[in-house]
Amino acid sequence: xxxxxxxxxxxxxxxxxxxxxxxxxxxxxxxxxxxxxxxxxxxxxxxxxxxxxxxxxxxxxxxxxxxxxxxxxxxxxxxxxxxxxxxxxxxxxxxxxxxxxxxxxxxxxxxxxxxxxxxxxxxxxxxxxxxxxxxxxxxxxxxxxxxxxxxxx
Amino acid sequence: xxxxxxxxxxxxxxxxxxxxxxxxxxxxxxxxxxxxxxxxxxxxxxxxxxxxxxxxxxxxxxxxxxxxxxxxxxxxxxxxxxxxxxxxxxxxxxxxxxxxxxxxxxxxxxxxxxxxxxxxxxxxxxxxxxxxxxxxxxxxxxxxxxxxxxxxxxxxxxxxxxxxxxxxxxxxxxxxxxxxxxxxxxxxxxxxxxxxxxxxxxxxxxxxxxxxxxxxxxxxxxxxxxxxxxxxxxxxxxxxxxxxxxxxxxxxxxxxxxxxxxxxxxxxxxxxxxxxxxxxxxxxxxxxxxxxxxxxxxxxxxxxxxxxxxxxxxxxxxxxxxxxxxxxxxxxxxxxxxxxxxxxxxxxxxxxxxxxxxxxxx
Numbered sequence: 001x002x003x004x005x006x007x008x009x010x011x012x013x014x015x016x017x018x019x020x021x022x023x024x025x026x027x028x029x030x031x032x033x034x035x036x037x038x039x040x041x042x043x044x045x046x047x048x049x050x051x052x053x054x055x056x057x058x059x060x061x062x063x064x065x066x067x068x069x070x071x072x073x074x075x076x077x078x079x080x081x082x083x084x085x086x087x088x089x090x091x092x093x094x095x096x097x098x099x100x101x102x103x104x105x106x107x108x109x110x111x112x113x114x115x116x117x118x119x120x121x122x123x124x125x126x127x128x129x130x131x132x133x134x135x136x137x138x139x140x141x142x143x144x145x146x147x148x149x150x151x152x153x
Numbered sequence: 154x155x156x157x158x159x160x161x162x163x164x165x166x167x168x169x170x171x172x173x174x175x176x177x178x179x180x181x182x183x184x185x186x187x188x189x190x191x192x193x194x195x196x197x198x199x200x201x202x203x204x205x206x207x208x209x210x211x212x213x214x215x216x217x218x219x220x221x222x223x224x225x226x227x228x229x230x231x232x233x234x235x236x237x238x239x240x241x242x243x244x245x246x247x248x249x250x251x252x253x254x255x256x257x258x259x260x261x262x263x264x265x266x267x268x269x270x271x272x273x274x275x276x277x278x279x280x281x282x283x284x285x286x287x288x289x290x291x292x293x294x295x296x297x298x299x300x301x302x303x304x305x306x307x308x309x310x311x312x313x314x315x316x317x318x319x320x321x322x323x324x325x326x327x328x329x330x331x332x333x334x335x336x337x338x339x340x341x342x343x344x345x346x347x348x349x350x351x352x353x354x355x356x357x358x359x360x361x362x363x364x365x366x367x368x369x370x371x372x373x374x375x376x377x378x379x380x381x382x383x384x385x386x387x388x389x390x391x392x393x394x395x396x397x398x399x400x401x402x403x404x405x406x407x408x409x410x411x412x413x414x415x416x417x418x419x420x421x422x423x424x425x426x427x428x429x430x431x432x433x434x435x436x437x438x439x440x441x442x443x444x445x446x447x448x449x450x451x452x453x454x455x456x457x458x459x460x461x462x463x464x465x466x467x468x469x470x471x472x473x474x475x476x477x478x479x480x481x482x483x484x485x486x487x488x489x490x491x492x493x494x495x496x497x498x499x500x501x502x503x504x505x506x507x508x509x510x511x512x513x514x515x
Contacts, residue, residue, distance in 0.1 A: 002187055005161065006187055008161045009162075009163050009188045009189075010188070012161055012165065013163055013164070013165050016163070016165035016168055058432075061186060061187075063214075102215075102219035102220070102222070103186040104185045104186075104220050135459070139455070
């Protein structure tokens with residue numbers, strides 16, 4: 001119940017105060033939601049729309065939501081942003097989604113850091129271990145123990 | 154989106170009233186963990202404040218302050234009495250405040266529109282005062298910078314004051330015109346904040362609730378544990394695990410309640426405990442069902458796809474292939490095994506899929 005109430009409040013806040021370049025899309029399950037992100041300020045991602053999926057558990061906000069980039073072929077979202085911390089399968093290596101999560105953070109703060117994550121990126125490349133990770137990655141990004149070694153991006 | 158999100162109170166309620174800075178004030182009074190107004194707030198050693206229940210539950214996960222990540226202990230949490238009084242006070246006033254500020258902002262809007270469309274004095278303008286303002290603006294525009302504020306002031310205290318009268322409710326003096334037209338209504342609708350402060354903010358009540366202590370379950374027999382639960386008037390059914398987690402949850406609810414200046418009756422706490430327990434059961438069922446339906450078939454699909462891919466690669470190299478179109482269960486199990494991570498550079502815990510594999514092998 002606690003998780004549900006908090007999600008509702010967050011959604012309401014997001015609905016009333018929208019974020020630039022970010023649109024929230026709800027599903028009929030309150031524990032699953034999508035957001036589209038567009039970063040026009042960065043030439044790497046210009047004119048592109050990316051989609052993020054959040055899967056929230058009952059333990060929220062004590063544990064972070066599972067968050068990854070997804071494709072939505074029907075809507076023309078066919079790519080996962082190319083970024084040194086984003087894998088081909090959409091998994092994101094971001095400490096906020098793992099060890100650095102605390103209940104103070106919100107869906108909004110994740111979206112904001114994803115947005116700046118993309119906006120500040122200058123390297124058009126995948127993580128160095130992308131191909132091996134892609135083959136063996138668990139379905140849920142939260143089952144991966146990422147090592148957050150790069151603070152520069 | 155709006156159709157889906159039901160009405161819950163949230164700081165952004167103030168965003169569109171005439172004092173949007175209240176958004177910040179509202180959010181300051183809320184707990185960072187549950188985003189509700191703080192209930193029985195407690196202060197950490199690093200000076201941050203949370204609902205007693207929330208921080209106690211979080212400290213089981215991580216013994217750090219969610220805001221500043223300093224190490225904190227449950228034993229060092231202190232009641233934050235003043236904050237609780239402030240929260241209760243604001244909660245009581247909130248609806249009225251919101252209503253009043255929203256109504257005022259509508260009036261403001263109308264005034265602003267009136268002063269912008271200087272020439273158009275239409276029949277829709279209802280009140281005499283506003284007609285005056287419109288014409289005032291017109292004159293002042295011609296002169297130069299009129300200053301909207303002075304106009305508004307003018308509206309609130311018209312130059313021709315007239316005789317003063319005493320409000321029968323708050324005993325203050327106002328021009329009779331103001332008194333009759335707006336003040337009495339306002340005064341009747343205002344909670345008696347100025348007259349009787351004590352009626353909103355509860356005083357610290359002296360209750361006799363003693364905090365419960367953590368139990369060392371390893372040294373307790375089932376019977377003694379059940380006795381302890383029975384003493385607290387809690388149910389004693391279920392297995393050992395359920396008994397222990399029931400006690401622990403109640404411990405948190407109870408101790409958090411002790412931090413409040415207006416503690417709830419133990420009955421209420423027991424009801425909360427029952428709700429928690431039933432939500433737990435529902436969650437477990439739900440989880441099982443999801444695994445059965447979705448997780449399982451997805452897993453098979455995933456395994457097939459990845460097998461298909463590796464097979465295509467291997468075909469060129471003329472490596473021995475398995476008949477992937479086969480749908481019988483033995484092959485599926487092979488496929489899943491082959492889809493397991495073998496030498497992954499990143500440690501991936503694939504507990505879930507290995508579980509499935511095991512089930513399948515059985």
